[in-house]
Amino acid sequence: MKYEIYRNIKVSEDYCLFEFISDGQNGYIFKRIEFSETAVSNIYNLAFGDVDEDNQINDIHTSNNxxxxxxxxxxxxxxDIFLSNYPKRWVYFKGSTQERTRLYRMAISLNLDELSLKFTIYGEQQNKFVPFQKNVTTDGFLIKKKLSNFDI
Known part of the structure; x- marks a missing residue:
């Protein structure tokens, strides 16, 4: 994506856990990204949010930082890092609310040309996965790293 990223990211050895600190108008907020296996082979769930006082991901809280x-x-x-290390895996994610899922859809849409160079992206619609399209309501997302420019 064409935006700055946080550089001081702590990454686990298996690339399934990423932690960083958001630095903004409300101070420092500890964030975590976690990839975990699902019941479907080679599909991993992406969880993301603030780290709460119990050291758990809180994906409901809005920090407005x-x-x-x-x-x-x-x-x-x-x-990108996770899928580069595990190119046969897929990542599934959706927002904890419809509004967040819509935010993710808008972010993907705004950066679709760039993202499509690296990833195959599907949108979940009525429990089916279809190629991602801009301006189409989506319930979730499924993403895989392209291994070459010929991947579908």
């Missing part, structure tokens, strides 16, 4: 684009770019960067 004024760095949304930088955070979304950092998440995209983490997806």
């Amino acid at each position: 004024g760095d949304r684009n930088k955070i979304l770019s950092t998440v995209a960067f983490a997806v």
